[in-house]
Amino acid sequence: MFCYQCEQTAKGTGCTAFGVCGKSPEVADLQDLLIYLAKGVSMYAHRARQLGAVDRNVDVFVVEALFTTITNVNFDEARMEAMIRKAGEVREAAKKLYEDACRKAGKTPETLGGPAVFPVPSSRSEMINAGEKVNPEAGSEVHGEVVQGLRDLVLLGLKGSAAYMDHAKVLGYEKDELYGFIHEKMDFLAGESFTVDGLVGQAMDAGKWNISVMELLDAANTGVYGHPEPxxxxxxxxxxxxxxxxxxxxxxxxxxxxxxxxxxxxxxxxxxxxxxxxxxxxxxxxxxxxxxxxxxxxxxxxxxxxxxxxxxxxxxxxxxxxxxxxxxxxxxxxxxxxxxxxxxxxxxxxxxxxxxxAPGFDEDEEPHFINVGFARNTVMSVAGKVIDLVKAGKLRHFFLIGGCDGAKPGRSYYTDFATSVPDDCVILTLACGKYRFNKLEFGDIDGIPRLLDAGQCNDAYSAVRIALALADAFKTDINGLPLSLILSWYEQKAVCILLSLLYLGVKNMRIGPTLPAFVKEPVFKVLQEKFNLQPVTTVEQDLKAILG
Ligand code: FS2
Ligand code: SF4
Incomplete structure (x- = not known):
């Protein structure tokens, strides 16, 4: 096995013997094979789509294959094996879809190789062996680790987008063009030669598409359940x-x-x-x-x-x-x-x-309440007041402290950061990283709570909408706002959100607690030069750098 897709990866480089998350080498190899075969499905589906032929079962399968391999989702060999067998069937259906579409259009189908024709092994042990040969380590041997890392940056971003698409789908919200995006990128990743520039461009493009994905999920959640309210x-x-x-x-x-x-x-x-x-x-x-x-x-x-x-x-x-x-x-x-x-x-x-x-709670525990529900609708309803507070000098700066939580001790940075933010600043938060501080008391500034919880990680979309609205009101862009993003990452949904923020041109973001193992130094340098993306350091140093 070789897996380096999450923040807790062994030694900060890759899990090779057993996943720190508990993923067995067998499951890791099966997941890599599933992703490889899913690329084969997309190779056909992407080409069929260009000829106007689509099949929802094919589309949904690739999204589910991506989602099922996200960190801490599926640890079950038997279910992975079943999905691999299904991948073979779905790939056949996608191939037929493509060939039929070619026939209709009077075109000769391309002869595809690699993941499009790779035979699905018949036994689980053969599947495991085959998966080992298509893992990121094997990719590094072919492409070098910088290029392989960038391929994985795109792939892991797709995994995050796929999770959001799946959540939207179960609520009845799907968009054909988003399936097209997934297939296009999977087809690209199935290619054989890559350049660093080309891959960085693809990563930004995946970030662009992911904004539409988050928008769709936002529409699904609020369309079905209404706008979150305080x-x-x-x-x-x-x-x-x-x-x-x-x-x-x-x-x-x-x-x-x-x-x-x-x-x-x-x-x-x-x-x-x-x-x-x-x-x-x-x-x-x-x-x-x-x-x-x-x-x-x-x-x-x-x-x-x-x-x-x-x-x-x-x-x-x-x-x-x-x-x-x-x-x-x-x-x-x-x-x-x-x-x-x-x-x-x-x-x-x-x-x-x-x-x-089970026994249940035998008595009420001491009541304790926290504030939730500050997604875009609520925050935008008080935008006028927020703007007045900024103009009056009562609200100095906004900090978005959000992202995933995790087990590493270095994550206390986020608690310390939140509690060190001066009283005339507001904290916007989202995703599970907020548990580092969301039960603490932050008070308010003239009735605006100093801690605003926008929701799940996907509600980064809400935060972006809030930031864009504020930028509009102040006649500037996101980078011109008194706003700093302090991000914590753990799994692949954080990757697609980061790509979206980079696509939007957000600069000076701080990310931690450690940098992704798949973003190799030369690539991080490019991101640093272009976006001033930086690793978190110490709370004192980072706060001083931001607030001066
Ligand atoms: Fe936290 Fe885990 Fe939400 Fe991540 S609950 S790390 O999946 O997506 O954030
Ligand atoms: Fe290791 Fe994370 Fe992969 Fe689990 S998901 S095997 S912890 S890198």
């Missing part, structure tokens, strides 16, 4: 039976809320599901009582203590402890061998039964 979210337990929902999928939570109505079970969010508490279409359920716990990396302790059932709707799942393996469930693309998987019918009865069999 909400006091309870973050402690309430007496009674309980189910904890983690991951990122609003629809799964909605369906579970429907199926538990009137059953005397309280539903809690965990990790990136916290923003769900602010959507009118979800908070209307009285038994959605609050959030329990914090970010994903604390789940093994928090799930063990939680007195009910747990539902994982997407990443980030960690190896369940035996103490709760029987009461943790997966659904959608997330899977852990031994944890019961709820299939596409979304019958959550096993989760409900497990919750009823």
């Amino acid at each position: 909400t006091k979210a309870r973050v402690t337990g309430v007496k009674g039976k309980a189910i904890l929902v983690s991951g990122h999928d609003l629809k799964d939570l909605d369906l579970l809320l429907q199926q538990t109505e009137g059953k005397g079970i309280n539903i809690y969010t965990h990790g990136e599901m916290l923003p769900c508490l602010a959507y009118p279409g979800l908070k209307k359920y009285k038994h959605l009582v609050g959030n329990y716990g914090s970010a994903w990396q604390n789940q093994r302790e928090e799930f063990e203590k939680f007195p009910g059932a747990i539902l994982m709707t997407t990443n980030c799942i960690q190896k369940p402890k035996d103490s709760y393996l029987a009461r943790i469930f997966t659904t959608g693309l997330v899977a852990w061998p031994g944890a019961t998987h709820i299939g596409d019918g979304k019958d959550f009865s096993p989760v409900i039964e497990a919750a009823l069999a």
Whole structure:
């Protein structure tokens, strides 16, 4: 195996013996083979699309293949093997689609090679062997590690976009051109010769497309559940039976809320599901009582203590402890061998039964509430006041401190940064990194809370919209605003967001806690020169550099 796609990769260079995340070498190799075959699917699908022929099953498959290989989503060899077999079938369908389209157009189909024709191995062990030969390390031997790193920058960004597209899709929001984007990039990555400049251009282009992806998911979430509204979210337990929902999928939570109505079970969010508490279409359920716990990396302790059932709707799942393996469930693309998987019918009865069999909270915990729901609609509704505060010198600077959380000790930087931000500055936050400070008290500036939680990582779209609106009001661009972005990254959704911000020309971003292993030094230098992208240093030094 060789995997370096996330921030916790071994030694900061790559997991080679076993994933720090718990991914086995077998699963890693199977994932690499699946991605390789998915490129073959896209080679045909991209060409068919140029001739006007599309097949939704083909489109959806590639998106799911990408999403399923994101960090902390799928650890199950059997499910990976099944997807690889399906890749062979889908590739046949895509090939036929292309050849039929050529026939109709009176063209001779191109003879494609590589991933388009690679035979799908018949046994799991052969699949594992084949996967090992198409991993990033093998790619580095062919292309050199700088070029391979850039190919992976594009691929990992696509994985993030695919996750967002999948979330939008389950809510009934799809855009044909976005499937076209995924196929076009996968086809590009299936090529044989690359240049650094060409790859950097492709990465920026992926960032551009990802803005449309985030826009689609924003439209899906707000279209189905309404705009998040300022909400006091309870973050402690309430007496009674309980189910904890983690991951990122609003629809799964909605369906579970429907199926538990009137059953005397309280539903809690965990990790990136916290923003769900602010959507009118979800908070209307009285038994959605609050959030329990914090970010994903604390789940093994928090799930063990939680007195009910747990539902994982997407990443980030960690190896369940035996103490709760029987009461943790997966659904959608997330899977852990031994944890019961709820299939596409979304019958959550096993989760409900497990919750009823568990003790639940025997009494109310000490009440504690935090503010959530400051996505673009809410923040823009007070834009006039915010602008006045800036003009009056009462609000000096905005800090976007957001991104993923993780287990490394260096991540205390983000807590220290947030608590060191002067009182005349506002913090905008999103994604699970906010758990580093979102239960602290930050007060307000003339009624505007100093900590504004915009939502999940995808709500970076909301933050961008807010920034663009402010830039417009101040007749400047994003870089002309008193705004600094302090980003924490962990997995591949952070990669596509970073590419989008770079595409928008956002400069002076600070990223940490460490730099991606796949962005090699010469490439980082280019990003530094062009965008002044920089690694986080110390809170004192970074704050001084920003505020002067
Ligand atoms: Fe946090 Fe994990 Fe949201 Fe990432 S819950 S690191 O998937 O996408 O952010
Ligand atoms: Fe290692 Fe991260 Fe890959 Fe897991 S996802 S194997 S921790 S690099």
